[in-house]
Amino acid sequence: MKPRDFRRLSSALKELTPHQRQILIDRLQPAGQSSAPGQLVETRMTEKPSCPHCAGERVSRWGFANGLQRYRCNTCRATFNALTHTPLAGLRHKAKWIDYAKQLVEGSSIRKSAAAVGIHPNTAFRWRHRFLRLPNGQQASSLAGIAEADETYFLESQKGRRQGLSRAPRQRGGKAGKRGLSEEQVPVLICRDRTGNTADFVLEKADQAHIGAVLKPLLASDVILCTDSAKSLATVAKEMGITHRPVNLTAGQRVVAGVYHVQNVNAYDSRLKEWMRRFHGVATRYLGNYLGWRRLIERHDRNISPADFLRATLGIDRVQHAMGT
Numbered sequence: 001m002k003p004r005d006f007r008r009l010s011s012a013l014k015e016l017t018p019h020q021r022q023i024l025i026d027r028l029q030p031a032g033q034s035s036a037p038g039q040l041v042e043t044r045m046t047e048k049p050s051c052p053h054c055a056g057e058r059v060s061r062w063g064f065a066n067g068l069q070r071y072r073c074n075t076c077r078a079t080f081n082a083l084t085h086t087p088l089a090g091l092r093h094k095a096k097w098i099d100y101a102k103q104l105v106e107g108s109s110i111r112k113s114a115a116a117v118g119i120h121p122n123t124a125f126r127w128r129h130r131f132l133r134l135p136n137g138q139q140a141s142s143l144a145g146i147a148e149a150d151e152t153y154f155l156e157s158q159k160g161r162r163q164g165l166s167r168a169p170r171q172r173g174g175k176a177g178k179r180g181l182s183e184e185q186v187p188v189l190i191c192r193d194r195t196g197n198t199a200d201f202v203l204e205k206a207d208q209a210h211i212g213a214v215l216k217p218l219l220a221s222d223v224i225l226c227t228d229s230a231k232s233l234a235t236v237a238k239e240m241g242i243t244h245r246p247v248n249l250t251a252g253q254r255v256v257a258g259v260y261h262v263q264n265v266n267a268y269d270s271r272l273k274e275w276m277r278r279f280h281g282v283a284t285r286y287l288g289n290y291l292g293w294r295r296l297i298e299r300h301d302r303n304i305s306p307a308d309f310l311r312a313t314l315g316i317d318r319v320q321h322a323m324g325t
C-alpha cells in the first residue's frame, strides 16, 4: 500500500465503532493465534452497555475485579461485569476460552479438547454444555417465503445419567431395534427457509399437536411449506391455512413446479447427522445443545472462527446481529 493511502487508512481508524475494531483485530491476528478472550468478553459491555439486573442502559465503570472491568448501574446501583448472568459466569481459566472454542469449532471429543487446551476432562465436559447453552436457544423465530420442514429421528440415549436408567444400557451409538418411530427414537423437526433461516425442535411426539405447537408461531401466514408429504405436517399446514407443497419422494418425485422441494432441509439434515456421528450417540437431554451447536456452525456458513464461537456463547453473535433475529 502506498504511504499516502496508509496514512488515510490509519486516520480513518479513529471513526471505528468498538464492534468494527474487534472485527479488524480478529482479521489482523496471524492464523492460529487468537485474540485475547478477556478483550472479547469486554466487548459485550462496550458495544451495548446494559445492566444484567434491570436492563438499565446507563452504567459507570466501577474498578476492576478478576481481570474484568466492573460496572455499576446508575439505575439500580448493582455492580456487575461483562460475564454477569451469562452462561460463562464463574468459569475459571478465561485465557483458555478461545482455545476451547477452537475445539468446539472442530467438534473435538471431550478427551481431545481437554488435552489440547490443558484442562481436566470433567472441566471440558462442563465447559461444553456451558458454551452451548445460548447457541441452544439461538434460532430463527420466523420463516418466510418458501420453507422446508422435515422430521428426523435421533436414537434415545440416557448416556451420562447415573440414576434412573429405565433399561439395560445398549452399546453406545448402536442401532435402534426398529426403524422409524419407536420408543427408542427422539423426533426432531427441522425447518429451514430459502434464505437459510433455520429452526429445529426436539419433540416429545411427532404428532399433529406437537408439530402444530412449534410450527404455528414460526411460520408466517403467507409461507409456502414444502415437505416430503409426511401426514402430520400436511394436517398442520391445512389447520394453519398455509399453502402446502408436498413432494412425494418415495414415488421418485424431487421437485414440484421447478421450485418446491425439500433438498435444502434434507441436505442440512445429512450434514447434521454426519457431523453428529463423531459423538457416538448423545444424551437425549443434551440433544438441544448439539442441534444449537450445529446451527451456529451453519449460520456462519460452516466457517466459524473460534472468536465468533465464543461471541455466540456470550450472546454477541455477529451473524445474528446482521440477520436481526
Ligand SMILES: [Zn+2]
Pocket: 051, 052, 053, 054, 055, 056, 073, 074, 075, 076, 077, 078
Ligand atoms: Zn440496573
